[in-house]
Amino acid sequence: MLLKKRAVLLMSWLMLAGTTVQAQQDNTKLSVEKIMRDPTWIGTSPSNVFWSEDGKKIYFNWNPEANRKDSLYSVSADGKNIRKVSPQERRSLPSPFGRYNRAQTQKLFEKNGDIYLLDLKSGKTQQVTNTVERESSPSFTHDEKKVAYIKDGNLYLWTISSGQVAQLTDFKKGTKAGNGDAKDPQRDWLKEQQLALLQIVREREADKAAAQKQQKADSPSRPKEIYLGEKSVDNMVLSPDERHITYRLVTRPKNAKVAIVPDFVTSSGYTEDINTRTKVGDAQATYESFVYDIRRDTTYALQVKDLEGINDQPAYLLDTDTKASAAKEKAAKPAKQEMRSAVLFGPIWSDNGKHAVMVARATDNKDRWILKLDPATGKLTTLDRQRDEAWINGPGIGYGTGDIGWMPDNEHVWFQSEESGYSHLYTVNVSNGNKKALTSGKFEISGPQLSKDKKSWYFTANKVHPGEKHFYKMPLQGGELTQLTTGTGAHEVALSPDERTLAIRYSYSNKPWELYVQDNKKGAKAKQITESLTDEFKAYNWREPEVVSFKASDGVDVYARLYQPKNKVANGPAVIFVHGAGYLQNAHKWWSSYFREYMFHNFLADNGYTVLDIDYRGSAGYGRDVRTGIYRFMGGKDLSDHVDGAKMLADKYNVDPKRIGIYGGSYGGFITLMAMFTEPDVFAAGAALRSVTDWAHYNHGYTSNILNVPQLDSLAYAKSSPIYYAEGLKGALLICHGMVDTNVHFQDVVRLTQRLIELGKDNWELAVYPVEDHGFTEPASWTDEYKRIYKLFEENLKK
Structure with missing residues (x-):
């Protein structure tokens, strides 16, 4: 009897142990259902890091309790006393954004549509406005005795000592004749x-x-009445002597046609229409800049017609094939070609109030000018012209003012430019036009800021490796770059008000973002503050994807992330992932914004796939030539980079060239379609998610930079749009799209679907997601989509 009881106990123990082992194994095994759950199962990284004004605390958003939303937390500057901020304290905090006076003893900021003035020494905050209307854009006047701000489309001035408010502009809708109505x-x-x-x-x-x-x-x-007609006003700036106000009038096109996206799953039970955007090449807003001279009670326009090179036509218009195509289209339907125009941004005034500069951009984005402004005459003098036959962009440049400011001597302006092929820091003398590069090399910098003592620069750069981001310090006039961060990966740094401490958001390729603090010294050790990951996430041994490079067919170095199965097999299957665009990098050494795809790639590798994730032509982080490598031909070098990547997998990583799949979303979906239609012998299967199928149906801001506009460069659109190549489909194709996608409209895949039907293709399928926009939000949708992707690869890439 005793032996029988012992046997039963032993059996129970063995069963319990087996159950525990099985549970542990299940906890470390990946599945699509597990990966695509609500991301809180991973843990929520800290975000939106900023310092208290006295530098004693660091604030950040965090969610260690896995609530529905993040909460505001704080931690002492030494990394101690981490706690959740009470609602009362949160409401009393000044905005982390704002304007300081020159001595940095006062700060202006907007919060909830009102203006506040903070005294940094006493910590007391004075509410300047308290109205139902929104007041915005507060700034100190040059003498720092008044505050300028915008309300109801007009500029106001508040005197700090007396509290008196004066209205500086009187912009009115309509015309003077007819009580605001147009003349009749x-x-x-x-x-x-x-x-x-x-x-x-x-x-x-x-x-x-x-x-x-x-x-x-x-x-x-009383300010001059300025009637706007049907225009709107923006960009109002008061000069330091309070005599001139620069402003910009915006004319919205009347005949622009806005695309509508129907929403089928609604609370009303009716289909409801969503107004979205115009399509590329449609009429765009136009801008005119003016100066209002308060003393003379008059206004005059700032002229861009005399800018250096403003009449230089883009090179593509002189291309023989383009000219022939344009002539053919003009014969069919004549179209008026407008002269080049430009938009002005600024002005940015020097600290001593003597000089002002403006930034101008050609509306075709082929030119950017740094200009000196004489407000008394409206004269604009060119200090620097950047010309790119593709399009002007890059870190610190962007599509607006960009990063720009004044050096301490008030005679030099600093700005960023891709003149060398990489975005670097430059200065130009406003008196003689002499220009100087402060940084140089085959790397890019971003986020430059002057130190409080105006003797040094701080900025982020990928100098060590294109896939690493470190924080640097440099002397004011250039020179040696001192690297302040050390860990391999990426560092997002917020300097403390006294610049003694760095608050750092850091991540590595298999470690999500965490908060650290570090002394502002070379070689100082960073101290980790937050621990955000769940035990379940940490139970799996997440891969460190190898960052590799290979030579493209045209000799350019292409970087990629490589995931390999632990138990490699000869002639195994492979999958190539294509990241989205907009100007993005993914073959790097920090935690990817494509975290679901990162986990899916681990899952694929666990199931015998080799995975390659390529920073193709057009990606961020590699300089101007890579950035513009897709100009006038999307689906050209960006696709050939993936074809070259597939060849590398077969040549170097023992992959069967007949068993390579490809997938991606948005731009990645577009490349997948181009791959399946134009390189059918390279890719056996592909999943195109929320993909552009015809660039003539995408938006103007993004597409016109790369392909110009359809009515002037139809050849670029024909070469770049998958719908023209659908007859080339041979392999298995999965198309997935959200029905309420307000970015890449569902219409894109509907038109492609009809094209595939008419071509008699039968090796494709379409999965639709009725409640999803461009970026999916529902775990059920993510799960369904990726189960279909995995099934596609299993059925077509596995022998």
Whole structure:
């Protein structure tokens, strides 16, 4: 009996041990269902890091309790006393954004549509405005005795000592004649008839004019009425001497057609229409910049027609094939080609109030100018011109003002430029135009800022490796770069107000972002503050994808992430992932924004696949030539980079060249379609997610930079759009798309679907997601989509 009980106990123990081992194994085994759950199962990384004004605390958003939303947390500057911020403290905090006075003893900021003034020494905050309307863009005047801000489309001035408010501009909608309505010949005729026929009408009109004249004489400081018609006003800036106001008028096109996306799953039970955007090449807003001279009570336009090179036509218009195509289209339907125009940004005034510069961009984005402004005459003098026959962009450059400011001597302006092929820091003298490069080399910098003592620079750069981001310090006039961060990966740094401490968000390729603090010294050790990952996430041994490079067919170095199965097999299957675009990098050494795909690639590798994730032509982090490598031909070098990557997999990593699949979303979906249609012997299967199928149906801001506009460069659109190549499909194709995608519209895949039907293709399928926009949000949708992708690869790439 005793032996029997012992046997039963032993059996129970063995079963329990087996269950425990099985549970542990299940906890470390990946599945699509596990990966695609609500991301809180991973843990929530800290984000939106900023310092308290006194530098004693670091604030950040965090969610260690896996609640529905992140909460605000704080930690002492030494990394101790981490705690959740109470609602009362959160509401009392000043905005982390704002404007400081020169001594940095006061700070202006907007919060909840009102203006506040913070005294940094006492910590007391004064509410400047308290209205239902929104007040925004507060700034100190040059003498720092007043505050300028915008309300209801006009510029106001608040005197700090007295609290007096003065309105500086009087922009009005409509026209002066007709009480805000546009001129009407019939109404004008009736008014003239009344004045001619009736004495009382003439007398009353004369009395009204006299009263207005008297009111103007009694109130000489009243601002000039400026009627906008149907235009809107923005970019209002007061000069340091408070005499000139620069502003910009915006004309919205009347005939622009906005695409509509129908939403089928709604609370009302009815299909509801969503207004989205125009399509590339449609009429765009136009801009005019002006100066209002308060003392002379007059306005005058800032002219861009005389800018250096403003009439230089883009090279593509001189291309023989383009000219022939344009002539053919013009014969069919004549189109008027407008002269080049430009948009002005700024001005940015020097600290001593003596100089002002503006940034101009050609509306075709082929040129960017740094200009000196004389507000008294409106004259613009070119200090620097950047010309790119593709399009102007890059770190610190962007599509607006870009990163720009004044050096301490008030005679030099600093800015970023890709003149050398990589985005670097430059200065130019506003008096003689002499230009100097402060940084150089085959790397890019971003986020430059001057130290408080104006003797040094701080910025982020990928100098060590294109896939690493470190924080650097450099002397004011250039020189040796001192690397302040050390860990391999990426560092997002917020300097403390006294610049003694770095608050760092750091991640590595298989370690999500965490918060660290470090002394602002070379070689200082960073101290980890947060621990965000769940035990379940840490239980799996996540791969460190190897960052490799290979030579493209044209000799360019292409970087990629490589995931390999632990138990390699000869002639195994492989999958190539294509990241999205917009200007993005993914073959790097930090935690990817494509974290679901990263986990899916681990899952694929566990199941015998080799995975390659390529930073193809057009990706960020590698300089101007890579950035613009897709100009006028998307689906050209960006696709050939993937074909070359597939060849490398077969040559170097023992992959069967007949068993290579490809997938990606958005731009990645576009490349997948181009791959399946134009390189059918390279890729056996592909999953195209939320993909552009015809670039003529995408937006203007992104597409016109790369392909120009369809009516002037139709050849570029024909070469670059998958819908023209659908007859080439041989392998198995999966198409997935959200039905309420307001970015790449569902119409894109509907048109392609009809094309595939008409071509008689039967080796494809379409999965639709009724409640999803461009970026999926529902775990059920993610799970369904990736189960289909995995099934596609299993059925077509496994023998």
